[in-house]
Amino acid sequence: MPLLRGRLMLLGALRHAGAGSVGALSVAYAVSALIPAASAAAMGLLIGHVQLAVGGLSSAALPLALFVVVLLLGHLVDAAIEPLRYLVRTRIDGAHRAEVASLAAAVPSLDRLEDPQVRDRIRLVAADPGNWTEKTPGDGALAQLHLLARYVGAAGAAAVLAAYAWWLIPLLAVPALVGRAVRSRDFVKLARLWAQGVRQGRRADYWKHLVMSPAVGKEQRVYGFGEWAVDRVAQGIHASLDPVWAFNRRLWRRSTATAAIMFVPLAIGYAAVAHAVTQGNTTAAVQTAVFAAGLGVYLAVGGTFDESGDIEGALPVLQAMARLREEFGTSHFPGGLTRVLPPMSNGRAGTRSDGAVPTRTPLVELSGIRFAYPGTGRPVLDGLNLTIHPHELLAVVGLNGTGKSTLIKLLAGLYEPDAGRITADGVDIRQLGIGAWQQRLSVVFQDFVRYEMSVADNVTLGNGVVPPNSSARKRAAAEAGLEHLLARLPDGWRTPLARGRSGGVDLSGGQWQQVVLARALYAVHTGARVLVLDEPTAHLDVRSEFELFGRLLARPGRASVVLISHRLSTVRRADRIVLLDGGRVAECGTHEELIRLDGSYAAMFRIQAQRFTHGYDDRIDSEPM
Numbered sequence: 001m002p003l004l005r006g007r008l009m010l011l012g013a014l015r016h017a018g019a020g021s022v023g024a025l026s027v028a029y030a031v032s033a034l035i036p037a038a039s040a041a042a043m044g045l046l047i048g049h050v051q052l053a054v055g056g057l058s059s060a061a062l063p064l065a066l067f068v069v070v071l072l073l074g075h076l077v078d079a080a081i082e083p084l085r086y087l088v089r090t091r092i093d094g095a096h097r098a099e100v101a102s103l104a105a106a107v108p109s110l111d112r113l114e115d116p117q118v119r120d121r122i123r124l125v126a127a128d129p130g131n132w133t134e135k136t137p138g139d140g141a142l143a144q145l146h147l148l149a150r151y152v153g154a155a156g157a158a159a160v161l162a163a164y165a166w167w168l169i170p171l172l173a174v175p176a177l178v179g180r181a182v183r184s185r186d187f188v189k190l191a192r193l194w195a196q197g198v199r200q201g202r203r204a205d206y207w208k209h210l211v212m213s214p215a216v217g218k219e220q221r222v223y224g225f226g227e228w229a230v231d232r233v234a235q236g237i238h239a240s241l242d243p244v245w246a247f248n249r250r251l252w253r254r255s256t257a258t259a260a261i262m263f264v265p266l267a268i269g270y271a272a273v274a275h276a277v278t279q280g281n282t283t284a285a286v287q288t289a290v291f292a293a294g295l296g297v298y299l300a301v302g303g304t305f306d307e308s309g310d311i312e313g314a315l316p317v318l319q320a321m322a323r324l325r326e327e328f329g330t331s332h333f334p335g336g337l338t339r340v341l342p343p344m345s346n347g348r349a350g351t352r353s354d355g356a357v358p359t360r361t362p363l364v365e366l367s368g369i370r371f372a373y374p375g376t377g378r379p380v381l382d383g384l385n386l387t388i389h390p391h392e393l394l395a396v397v398g399l400n401g402t403g404k405s406t407l408i409k410l411l412a413g414l415y416e417p418d419a420g421r422i423t424a425d426g427v428d429i430r431q432l433g434i435g436a437w438q439q440r441l442s443v444v445f446q447d448f449v450r451y452e453m454s455v456a457d458n459v460t461l462g463n464g465v466v467p468p469n470s471s472a473r474k475r476a477a478a479e480a481g482l483e484h485l486l487a488r489l490p491d492g493w494r495t496p497l498a499r500g501r502s503g504g505v506d507l508s509g510g511q512w513q514q515v516v517l518a519r520a521l522y523a524v525h526t527g528a529r530v531l532v533l534d535e536p537t538a539h540l541d542v543r544s545e546f547e548l549f550g551r552l553l554a555r556p557g558r559a560s561v562v563l564i565s566h567r568l569s570t571v572r573r574a575d576r577i578v579l580l581d582g583g584r585v586a587e588c589g590t591h592e593e594l595i596r597l598d599g600s601y602a603a604m605f606r607i608q609a610q611r612f613t614h615g616y617d618d619r620i621d622s623e624p625m
């Protein structure tokens, strides 16, 4: 990145801190930077008066007062700087973190979010201030502002020096600038090394999470892999940080050498001035002023160790942020989060783009879908065609690994098919906008998320873009069979579903499944038109499952329901059943039609029925038949 552009980016970050605090800090920095020059001038004046004073020190009272005022001002300004820095840094970093979170949330598809490079970039921009190697945009912006103030201070000290010994200015400034350039380059390398270790650092973070998380705690204890995981944390930290530490050691050694480059001319200059005093060529007052002003120039230009580290450390963060903004910055929620969605077809006959008038308007159509997970050559779905009609209950069955969940992920726009298209009311969902399309869907994933929040929040998260709607929540809870549980919870809807929170409880697998169903049904009652359930009853007892299925048959909110289940006794009541095999729909029809067809579905059903009569579980056997 060009030098100037990077610097401007850092200064641009100051806008998040507000004009008042940045203005106050700039003034404080500038005054503080000018203190060495002012004290050099005041000191020279004072010593000159003291030397000339014949009738006591009274004639030096004024310069003495001036010197004291300068010192006091320095103290006052320095005291104000720290709180101002804190304010500016926290505001900049707060705005930065909020933007990182919203960009990560805006990544529309899982393949982008799972891309290791995107994950690295997100980790890099997270800039953890608790880790001394990481610099935040706040650190960088403050350092850049301070550096500008240092140059103001250097100019002031140089002006004082010019009045007494102008030749000392280049003697001090040139080596100081060279030393600074060398250090800046070193810090660029340091920041690059840190960025290269981000992936290893992410692995260490993952293992750290495994060691600390109560959810993993069960297995970690039973399987006894705690020590092993701690070892992995250490390995990850060493792999990511050892090169940084090694370079840092070199940097400190080199900084001693660059300090010498700057110090030697200062010492020579000082010796020359001291010699002039002893020869009577100049006065002690001049010598004092030159010494103080020279030190001012030396410190202002040369002593920029901290700034270089903060500036060069923060720049990669801002660069990665700019990349993320380019990739994901455009809103995937056109019209804002509380927009009103355009109405969808309610099943009346309509005209298709090809001009034909279908007997029944398809709500959703997947045609010619082929898809392989990124980085894998083998397609999971290949030539899949499927229509989801308005208000129907469509069951999707198939053996393990035949692509049922993958089909749902494509339908939800989490991955893009490699070939084929998905349309809603004849419009390609990419044209609708994935964000807008996702608002019409409600999905219970097989690996649903258990949020450490109250029951109410766990349910209303089902639609985060409309204001919480308590009547929709109650309705969803009733349909999901959650009412019994709610009546028994210590604080009803407000009970946190996490043992780690005060008053919190943990739920059984089946109870969690009911909460998650309520979440999905809440989405339906607040606008979603397609309800997708991937194994929603795996943890439910037979009676709860039967009751739930009865309620699904009533089509909550008149939504279409897509149900994935291995329990054929459950799905037999669906309007239509499709069997996936070989990456496509192999059989399709009602239960009776598929039994008459006497294909794979009928064979699976017979096996389950036999198991049922023999008292075994009634799930599809995962072995190929």
Ligand SMILES: Nc1ncnc2c1ncn2[C@@H]1O[C@H](COP(=O)(O)OP(=O)(O)OP(=O)(O)O)[C@@H](O)[C@H]1O
Pocket (backbone or CB within 6 Å): 373, 376, 380, 398, 399, 400, 401, 402, 403, 404, 405, 406, 407, 446
């Ligand atoms: N994120 C992923 N990356 C790569 N391959 C994946 C990913 N997720 C699933 N697969 C592979 O895709 C195939 C289909 O998986 P999918 O989860 O869709 O099957 P399924 O029919 O839902 O299985 P089950 O009945 O066991 O839930 C499997 O071979 C699986 O290994």
